[in-house]
Amino acid sequence: MSATPPDPSTASWTTEITTFLFGLALMVVILSKLPSEVFSPGSESFIFVIGWIAIWRYSWWAVQAVRSVWYNRRIFPQMRAEADAIGEEEKPPELFVLCTSFRIEARVNYQVYDALIREARAYGVPTTVFASVSDRTDVDVITHVMDDHGWPKNVEVRYMFQKGDGKRSAMAEVLRAISRRLPAPGSLLVSMDGDIRLEPGTLSRSLSFFQSQDDLGALTTNNRAEVTGNDATREWYDLRYAQRHLMMSSMSLSRRLLVLTGRYSVFRADLATQPDFIELIESDHVEHWRFGNFKFLSGDDKSSWYWLLKNGWRMLYIPDVFVTGFEELPDRKRFFASTTDLMRRWYGNMLRTSNRAIALGPRPMGMFTWWSLVDQRLSMWTTLVGPTVVVLVSLFVRPSFLFAYLVWILFTRSIATSILAWQRGRFSLLWIPLIYYNQVWGAMLKTYVSFRFNRQKWSRQGISAGEPDDPVAAKRQRRMGHVLHGFAYGVLLLILVISTGVMAPPDRMTLSIARDQTWDRSQDPEQLDRWLSAALVDKIGDSVQLPPGYFRLEGELLETLQQNTLPSEKRIRGNHGTTVLAISPALAKLMQGPNGNAIQDAVECTVDANCQLAFDEHNLTLVNVRLRVEPNAPNDMAATQP
Numbered sequence: 001m002s003a004t005p006p007d008p009s010t011a012s013w014t015t016e017i018t019t020f021l022f023g024l025a026l027m028v029v030i031l032s033k034l035p036s037e038v039f040s041p042g043s044e045s046f047i048f049v050i051g052w053i054a055i056w057r058y059s060w061w062a063v064q065a066v067r068s069v070w071y072n073r074r075i076f077p078q079m080r081a082e083a084d085a086i087g088e089e090e091k092p093p094e095l096f097v098l099c100t101s102f103r104i105e106a107r108v109n110y111q112v113y114d115a116l117i118r119e120a121r122a123y124g125v126p127t128t129v130f131a132s133v134s135d136r137t138d139v140d141v142i143t144h145v146m147d148d149h150g151w152p153k154n155v156e157v158r159y160m161f162q163k164g165d166g167k168r169s170a171m172a173e174v175l176r177a178i179s180r181r182l183p184a185p186g187s188l189l190v191s192m193d194g195d196i197r198l199e200p201g202t203l204s205r206s207l208s209f210f211q212s213q214d215d216l217g218a219l220t221t222n223n224r225a226e227v228t229g230n231d232a233t234r235e236w237y238d239l240r241y242a243q244r245h246l247m248m249s250s251m252s253l254s255r256r257l258l259v260l261t262g263r264y265s266v267f268r269a270d271l272a273t274q275p276d277f278i279e280l281i282e283s284d285h286v287e288h289w290r291f292g293n294f295k296f297l298s299g300d301d302k303s304s305w306y307w308l309l310k311n312g313w314r315m316l317y318i319p320d321v322f323v324t325g326f327e328e329l330p331d332r333k334r335f336f337a338s339t340t341d342l343m344r345r346w347y348g349n350m351l352r353t354s355n356r357a358i359a360l361g362p363r364p365m366g367m368f369t370w371w372s373l374v375d376q377r378l379s380m381w382t383t384l385v386g387p388t389v390v391v392l393v394s395l396f397v398r399p400s401f402l403f404a405y406l407v408w409i410l411f412t413r414s415i416a417t418s419i420l421a422w423q424r425g426r427f428s429l430l431w432i433p434l435i436y437y438n439q440v441w442g443a444m445l446k447t448y449v450s451f452r453f454n455r456q457k458w459s460r461q462g463i464s465a466g467e468p469d470d471p472v473a474a475k476r477q478r479r480m481g482h483v484l485h486g487f488a489y490g491v492l493l494l495i496l497v498i499s500t501g502v503m504a505p506p507d508r509m510t511l512s513i514a515r516d517q518t519w520d521r522s523q524d525p526e527q528l529d530r531w532l533s534a535a536l537v538d539k540i541g542d543s544v545q546l547p548p549g550y551f552r553l554e555g556e557l558l559e560t561l562q563q564n565t566l567p568s569e570k571r572i573r574g575n576h577g578t579t580v581l582a583i584s585p586a587l588a589k590l591m592q593g594p595n596g597n598a599i600q601d602a603v604e605c606t607v608d609a610n611c612q613l614a615f616d617e618h619n620l621t622l623v624n625v626r627l628r629v630e631p632n633a634p635n636d637m638a639a640t641q642p
Helices: 012-035 041-087 106-123 137-146 167-180 202-212 231-252 275-281 302-308 335-359 367-382 385-396 401-424 431-450 471-499 508-519 529-538 556-563
Strands: 095-100 127-133 155-161 188-193 196-198 218-227 264-268 285-288 291-295 314-328 456-458 463-465 543-545 549-553 569-573 579-583 602-605 611-615 618-621 625-629
Touching: 012 401, 041 202, 041 231, 041 314, 041 385, 041 401, 095 167, 095 385, 095 401, 095 556, 106 127, 106 155, 106 196, 106 202, 127 137, 127 167, 127 275, 137 155, 137 385, 167 275, 167 302, 188 196, 202 218, 202 264, 202 431, 218 231, 218 302, 231 314, 231 335, 231 401, 231 431, 264 302, 275 302, 285 335, 285 543, 302 314, 302 335, 314 611, 335 431, 367 431, 385 401, 401 431, 431 471, 529 543, 618 625
Parallel strands: 095 127, 095 188, 127 155, 218 314, 543 569, 549 579, 569 618, 579 625
Antiparallel strands: 188 264, 196 314, 218 264, 285 291, 456 463, 602 625, 611 618
């Protein structure tokens, strides 16, 4: 008895169990090593920065998830009922299919055209299939398919050989050929890739929406994949489809989309044969202040989407109709390199079009769709805040913050994965690390591409475009991209460094100490009483930050406390591990160490084990400071006063 073949779209049970055991072991290690100081008051800056960004990002994501559920559970079923009712009585007078192939395996080619011809014959309307092929063997495969189906009377196949300069020119040639046939009013155009297999009922269950909605310009459907590759590759594709389903469903509630997927989309033929539509597909370009005028290599689905968006046409996502793609990484042995190449191309297409779409304003698309486009630009930077902050805090404050961040990642991504799985109808533990990979590495790629989006490469065709022909000019252009990218990230880094307290702007006390140290460079500790007293009297905030260094604290501070009314609680913060205070024996008697006893020699005051100076009605708490009891210095060695 033969073994059951593995599902070509999901990971094996062995991989899932291994992932579960690894994740369980990781959680045990993290929780056992997680110090209590992570959740102490000293973590305020970390929690503040991460928390507020997370509230913003996840609240927006939650809005998209709720909209997706509402569309799938409430709105779309009504649309489906209306479309099915009218679809039984009305059909388009003609159907045109634009199918582009480039070096597709004969096995895949046969399945694609076999399903397409079967669907066209079953749908029953006059159908013309324009097969844009690159090799004579494609013609032989399609002829074989037509022989197997007995050459259906309502299906005509026409071949158009590609020039080899990309998909755009091939599509434009087909669209011009369709326009010369003068499509009847109400005709439809199916645009699909040569590696997409239509499932039974695809045409009848998707085309009927054009009969029920007169203002619908185009639609696209749900996707699934048959993946050639390992388990990580399979789940990576399925996770992307799950994320796509959520976003498409949410956007479709506004009757707009953020892209019309080139895998399978349907247009009104009278729109797709407009001269300016064809021109945009063939020669879409952008005029940029730094890159000049350059044509787009890929991204035809973004061009068609932009044309419809600009002209005010509605778009729709059909979640209950699936088409199956035959997916394979450019190099199946190099997951990281291949996924990076694909994401760089996808994000380049997005960034090359989003600026001009945003420039249209909310009027032609609605406020929600417009803000979603803006959010695409913002999210690539906000996603980098978490990893950047945890690196800063772990390096300069406490390494234990890394454990807290890992707990945060596992918690938040598990919730996000569960919501995606609920809507997708299946769950994989591999999605948890993969969603973080897509978010963080994807955000880094987006920021990289945003300063270099003229550089384009299509791995399957082996062609590239966008840069100047002159090597010197191209090198200069790349160098400027590095400078601008570095400056932008440097600004973000500076903001995060200051907001997390890793590096604070100098206050009055720090500047005064620095000024005095320029006049007296002795190795003795600087006397801190006067400057600390001034900072306490200012009454700005409930804490005073001390700079790193070796300082002396004597009796003048007590005189200030006697003469001024201060808040009952004040906190003096040092720079962790680098602020040392030498205190006199008299002052030491008034202070309590971490154990509650008077300070005798030297103690370390931390966030969890702080020190207290209690005097009359005043209570000063010292944290991140090392106290050392030393005799009073002779007058000739005292710090020079200004």
